[in-house]
Amino acid sequence: MKTLLKLLAGLAALVVVLAGAGLVYLFTRYPAVPPAEDVRIAATPERLARGQYLVENVVGCVVCHADRDWSRFSAPVIAGTKGKGGQRFGFGAEPFVLYAKNITPGGVGEWTDGELVRAITTGVSRDGTPLFPLMPYPRYGKMSREDIEAIVVYLRTLPALSHDPVPARTLKFPLPLVVRTIPAAASHVPIPDPSDRVAYGRYLTNAAVCADCHTPMDAQGAPLPGKDFAGGTPFSPNGVGLVRSANLTPDAATGLGTWTEDQFLEKFRAYRADAPRTLEGAERLQNTEMPWTYYAGMRDDDLRAIYAYLRSLPPVVNRVEKFGR
Numbered sequence: 001m002k003t004l005l006k007l008l009a010g011l012a013a014l015v016v017v018l019a020g021a022g023l024v025y026l027f028t029r030y031p032a033v034p035p036a037e038d039v040r041i042a043a044t045p046e047r048l049a050r051g052q053y054l055v056e057n058v059v060g061c062v063v064c065h066a067d068r069d070w071s072r073f074s075a076p077v078i079a080g081t082k083g084k085g086g087q088r089f090g091f092g093a094e095p096f097v098l099y100a101k102n103i104t105p106g107g108v109g110e111w112t113d114g115e116l117v118r119a120i121t122t123g124v125s126r127d128g129t130p131l132f133p134l135m136p137y138p139r140y141g142k143m144s145r146e147d148i149e150a151i152v153v154y155l156r157t158l159p160a161l162s163h164d165p166v167p168a169r170t171l172k173f174p175l176p177l178v179v180r181t182i183p184a185a186a187s188h189v190p191i192p193d194p195s196d197r198v199a200y201g202r203y204l205t206n207a208a209v210c211a212d213c214h215t216p217m218d219a220q221g222a223p224l225p226g227k228d229f230a231g232g233t234p235f236s237p238n239g240v241g242l243v244r245s246a247n248l249t250p251d252a253a254t255g256l257g258t259w260t261e262d263q264f265l266e267k268f269r270a271y272r273a274d275a276p277r278t279l280e281g282a283e284r285l286q287n288t289e290m291p292w293t294y295y296a297g298m299r300d301d302d303l304r305a306i307y308a309y310l311r312s313l314p315p316v317v318n319r320v321e322k323f324g325r
């Protein structure tokens, strides 16, 4: 009996020691990314123009880092709030509550260019905090280095908004541990030649973060196998209502199979007007998470490339009821 007790006590102590060692390992070795580079990115007019286009119409920064008008269709960005922090993500169903940070010079003005590049492409904040991957750094880490530099140059020119403190995030266990293991070194690729429409479209689709909403994921956030771009992910825009992302694969019955290139472009162009319509009454329970007004500013050729890439995907049968229960 005594020996058994001793053995059990010994085992318990071993478990505590191993768990402790595991935590020490996790906190000293992770996030495992290279230190911020000592670089200065020259603000050339080309970078500024490219960065403005990417930030304002393609890669989504100001979809999340801004205030949005949820009383209007697709919640356009409120003028004068580009780069502002404070937008909330996670309203109960998710195991997290996150707040976008101020990325205007009022928020990250003191950061070096290298620190910004590291946060955007590897997911480690200036002070070493690992960022939650709702901030799509795993995608930005697969963009061209030149495009990331263009983004940094443009961010520096945003009007500085005061650095109101943003509430701290909450992550439910085990996410505080898991989040440390997600940041990874960037693996930049060159921008494909736009004449290769499918390759260029794949690049843009990654940069525009389409799959984060259109590929269904399991509870751990891993994409469901064989379901790339098949839609059905549920959203509760600004914490209200229910909308599911559409099937973007070329399946004729449940996806975009019957859509012509023109129809695809028209769907975006329709939202190029500055102020999308105000939703009335119950319509407000049916707003969309799809940032139509934001992507509407994408160039026609870029939208065509995205269409070409989506056409190249294997069709997946997945009927999605966008709105409703």
Ligand code: HEC
Binding pocket: 059, 060, 061, 062, 063, 064, 065, 089, 098, 099, 100, 101, 102, 103, 108, 116, 119, 120, 125, 126, 130, 131, 132, 133, 134, 135, 136, 140, 151, 155, 169, 209
């Ligand atoms: C889908 C929403 C979303 C998009 C798109 C997005 N971000 Fe973020 N970003 C966040 C959230 C949320 C956080 C905070 C994450 C956390 O607390 O773990 C964040 C954090 C950051 C940080 C760290 C700031 C700090 O003080 O630690 C930087 C820098 C940043 N984002 C820049 C960008 C840039 C540049 C882009 C576009 C290339 C971008 N973000 C796109 C949601 C987003």
Ligand code: HEC
Binding pocket: 205, 208, 209, 210, 211, 212, 213, 214, 235, 243, 244, 245, 246, 247, 248, 255, 267, 288, 289, 290, 291, 295, 306, 322
């Ligand atoms: C923040 C989440 C989100 C992102 C990012 C997003 N979508 Fe969507 N998308 C949705 C939701 C939700 C719907 C369904 C509601 C609607 O039609 O507005 C949708 C609908 C669509 C539709 C309409 C399809 C149909 O059957 O009517 C198209 C086309 C589309 N998205 C393409 C894209 C492309 C291309 C990208 C990337 C450039 C993208 N989406 C990025 C959430 C998103």
